[in-house]
Amino acid sequence: MIKNIITLHSYKGWSFIFSLLAIATILLPILNIWVPEDSALHVPNYMFALMGKYLCYALVALAIDLIWGYTGILSLGHGVFFSMGGYAMGMYLMRSVGKEGVYKSDLPDFMVFLDWKELPWYWYGFDSFAFTLLVILFLPGVFAFTFGYFAFKSRIKGVYFAIITQAMTFASMLLFFRNETGFGGNNGLTDFKRILGYSLQEPSTKISLYIITACVLFFSYILSRYVVQSKLGRVLTAIRDAESRVMFSGYNTIHYKLFIWTLSAFLCGIAGALYVPQVGIINPSEMQPSNSIEMAIWVAVGGRGTLSGALIGAGLVNGAKSWFTVAAPDYWLYFLGGLFIVVTLFFPKGFIGIFSRLFLKNKVKEST
């Protein structure tokens, strides 16, 4: 097992990954704490919340790459899994606000506002972090498994699958928008105070959350790499390229698809849970169909079918989004729309494709 993991990357690859991890989790915090604020090398506090957010997006991209890039199933429903993790974490954070809300009540503020007298049953247990963690780890997976079981069993695939996952997203969004559903309606859950007793306003908490996110992303990457390099991963790629032939060869493709679909939802749920304390809010707009489509474009931009491509794509697109929405908000949608078109038309392998083409050209030149 360990041997298998070590052989996932070459010596060079591993040292690159570890140095990245070290920069992210050790060097950057050090630059924040030890370097004086007026120095050019100082990393400001707000950077950690921002980078933490990007890392969560990268985790989502990784999850989508597994199901779309490797297995060829385009899901427009990952916003739901993301929100499930997010809402579970948000419920815990709401409960840990205690009586410090605006209304000084034991209930979350929005319930007082709606004149509810007691917690709905599905809020029980979210006082405990352990229970919340269980929900975060299992709920998205179990939901995805059930949904996927029925969908894959009736051989829904291709665009049909994309559309029914989109319908699922749309329906969940409508459901969560309702006040009666008990998740804060339109405004969602916000105004969190602390996590595990640490104040969310403290820079140290933010840096810790960021480091945790980086480590989770690292382990998720290793796990995904392990999966796609294994024999199972080969079957997944084969399903993507010619599902009928895989079936004719005696594989029951439902099992494979169901496994990778559930794994993908699981990772996405974790990403949502890490996202909420760092951003400070979760509301139904995360489940807008457009959000889920945007997630797919991160992967397409970076390069489908390569894990590093997914990570890079999430960073590139969201970096561009942060820049555009400040510098030229009117043109962000033009850029995003153009990205969708250009990438699908001209760069089907995304950033990684361009990169390796250039890289290979150099190699060819060197050899001649």
Place this chain on the structure above:
Amino acid sequence: MGFSCFCVAVKIMKETLLLLEPHILKTFLTGRQFFANFVGGFVFLVIGLLSFSAVEANDFELTLKDLGHKSRSKIKKAVKNLGNQGNPAALPALQALKDNRLRVSEDGTLIILNESGDAGREVLTDKQVDVKSLELSKPRINNSVRRALSATIGKLQLQSTDTNIRLSAAKQLLKKSSSSLVELVEKALAVETNDEIRGVFNLVLAKEGLNSDDKIKRIESLKIIREFGNNDFKSVLEALLKKNEKDEFLESDSEIRGDAEKALSSIETRQFFINQIANLFYGLSLGSILLLAALGLAITFGLMGVINMAHGEMLMIGAYSTFLIQNLFKQYLPNFFDWYLIAAIPTAFIVSGIVGIIMERSVIRHLYGRPLETLLATWGISLILIQTIRLIFGAQNVEVANPSYLSGGVQAFNGVVLPYNRIAIIVFVVLVVISVWTLLQKTSLGLQVRAVTQNRKMASCMGISTNKIDMYTFGLGSGVAGLGGLALSQVGNVGPELGQLYIVDSFMVVVTGGVGKIAGTVAGALGLGVINKFLEPVAGAVLGKIIVLVLIVILIQKRPQGLFAPKGRMIDN
């Protein structure tokens, strides 16, 4: 004086009529039944009328003048007097007083201002007067005068010669009746000939009759309510069936209780059926809009297996074309404004169709055989289109007005109004579906389109230029969506996100109905629309929609190719 001339003319006509047929006289007198008391010998009548009417006219004018009096109690008295005199000619002045549009000039002439307050007419002579040159004062009224005003206006309206005014006044009475009106209504009923108004009067009397001491009268009243009553009577009937704290019925007479129960249940049954019919109509209306949105999608999806995420934006473009045509008409052809909608039909079709063709030629053409990539690329196109519209027209909704012939509606039942614009949309959709069907089934272009849909390679081998067919079909699909946008602009808001609201629903229609069959799309759209509207009152709008989505997901489990999928076995390539 104009008014006295009028009186004389009326009298002469009355005299002639009386000779012919007393019944017609009664009809004619509806507005002025007050004279009925004076029916007597012919000659006597003439003399009587002449002398009386002179007095009356003077009285009337004097009382009317008092409306502009400085003292509030005098105004109130004048209002009541006018009510007792029962001359509907006082209505405009009373209405103006109520709306704060009545003014008094220095010499005491009453003047009614128009809505904007920059022009006025004299009450008695109806002459246009120059408002600015006169020193005008406003009669001051308080709530007690206003109450008297409402009562008088209602009373006079009942005696108006205009059927519509009488009907609306009668309905007003039904809403807030009081025992003091019984006499008035009975009088009005005696001379009323319009069946609809008579029905309303009867209901008013029945409502009051319930409170009478006479048991027979009460039972009679209950019968009438049972026969003709609507939802407004529910509370009255329920009150009859209530119990007090000691668990005794407030109404001691069990026969009355039984009748009230029967009346209540019959009203509820009737209301239930009316609601169902209204639901059906609104469901069909929603379904027909969905159908327009989904029809184009079904064509392009069926033909090319292409998921066009920008399809919703074709609706939006159609709606905005309508908006532009409307503005052009407003600016250059204001006299023909009502015709703008007709002119917008080809425009919306062509503009959306051209945008669709450009889209197909520049992007989608290169992505055939890669449906998931097409999905993403067209999504990108939709973002660009939305943002472009937003930059040109702004992010706010724009206003598209109904032409005059589409505003208003027809009253089908008690409380159910079918708006003309929704009826027109249903008709329009039927026409569009028929034309598309004809185009696909009866023309050589349609034949080629169907051939390409069924087997692209084979069609190509037979010499059909699939490239061209793709382009035409995409243009057709987008154009039909543009027509959908035009229809939408008549019933809903037009804004940049218009298409986004319908895209998920349109996909649901296509997926439910199955690909490549118009019948499937029609069934899917109407089915979804009707189910949605029937679920709404039961489960609420949002929950209803969620239930529909869940039902569709379950349906796809059973029929992955949709309801109307072509039969056959195939394996994907």
